[in-house]
């Protein structure tokens with residue numbers, strides 16, 4: 488295992504009715520709040536009313552930034568920064584999924600930055616200080632509720648970039664699974680695929696002796712496999728929604744990757760797809776993942792894929808390693824199909840024309856991947872195999 492510094496500072500309030508802790512928690516940071524949310528799902532499922540009632544009853548002043556887009560735009564971040572500066576906001580409260588939370592994080596970081604907000608997306612080292620951030624999560628997927636990252640899009644430049652800072656970890660997050668009952672089937676599926684992909688990014692690492700982290704990763708994968716479909720069929724199944732919600736946070740908060748070599752691979756590829764075609768993040772990941780797995784399967788990686796097959800897909804251990812590995816990859820693909828996710832890029836409107844450009848951008852910082860690093864040519868091949 489490699490050396491690491493453990494820090495997961497976000498306080499989590501998990502369970503039914505936990506939104507009631509908001510006022511007292513917010514007051515630890517001040518009394519002026521920017522409430523950030525998306526296109527209106529929180530108004531339809533009653534969460535907005537619950538939050539606003541709590542803020543008003545406790546004399547917490549708030550301003551609103553609504554309409555955060557899926558694949559959040561830098562233009563929306565800029566609007567939020569303006570509101571924060573004009574009103575001397577003490578805390579940015581994101582109520583929504585990953586897009587809303589990411590938007591709030593970059594607003595909070597850009598608040599203290601004198602130049603344009605896009606600078607701190609392109610170059611995280613320009614982030615020196617961050618306004619306190621808190622979240623009420625409504626979609627189990629990105630893990631942004633408990634991590635230090637944010638992903639923002641500049642549509643005009645076809646750029647979707649990740650940034651991050653230790654202080655971008657939310658100070659606290661409210662995780663009430665009942666607010667995810669209203670998540671539609673397609674977003675439940677995409678969210679489940681995203682959680683699985685974060686887990687894969689940590690699991691398929693070159694570090695071989697992180698036994699504990701790998702068993703935890705397998706537990707998270709099994710949780711997704713067990714509950715993803717169930718949550719789609721029975722949207723108000725609390726057991727399914729709560730397990731997915733906690734899996735979302737644990738998959739990317741560091742727990743699985745501390746002590747392991749990290750170099751993500753499917754995410755940098757997918758971010759180019761959503762930068763150019765504005766597709767749903769989890770859908771892009773689910774399309775690419777089985778093709779990436781197949782592409783990197785060789786004598787050096789077969790052990791790991793066989794371990795994945797035995798421990799996650801319960802394939803009998805005795806047998807040819809390649810057969811186990813290929814069965815595991817096929818099962819992964821079948822699982823995404825069972826969630827109703829498309830299997831081909833062409834099904835989400837992606838053709839050949841931009842593949843070369845996107846492949847180049849995927850490896851803009853060098854080779855990607857830890858178990859088997861891949862270059863521009865490899866990414867292009869994986870894109871082509873995914874068409």
Ligand code: NZQ
Pocket residue numbers: 524525526527528529532555556557558559583584585586587589625626627628629630631634636637638666667668669670671674678681739754768769
């Ligand atoms: O905008 P509203 O009306 O809220 O509707 C949203 C949106 O249309 C809807 N939704 C969310 N909660 C709901 C709900 N609908 C009904 N009931 C609810 N309870 O779902 C749609 C998608 O929401 P979004 O926030 O875009 O989804 P997600 O959480 O998957 O976030 C995706 C974004 O996060 C980034 C992705 O790249 C993408 O931009 N990521 C962020 C990461 C991070 N910060 O660590 C890591 C991830 O790998 C990922 O890259």
Ligand code: ZN
Pocket residue numbers: 629681684685754768
């Ligand atoms: Zn993701």
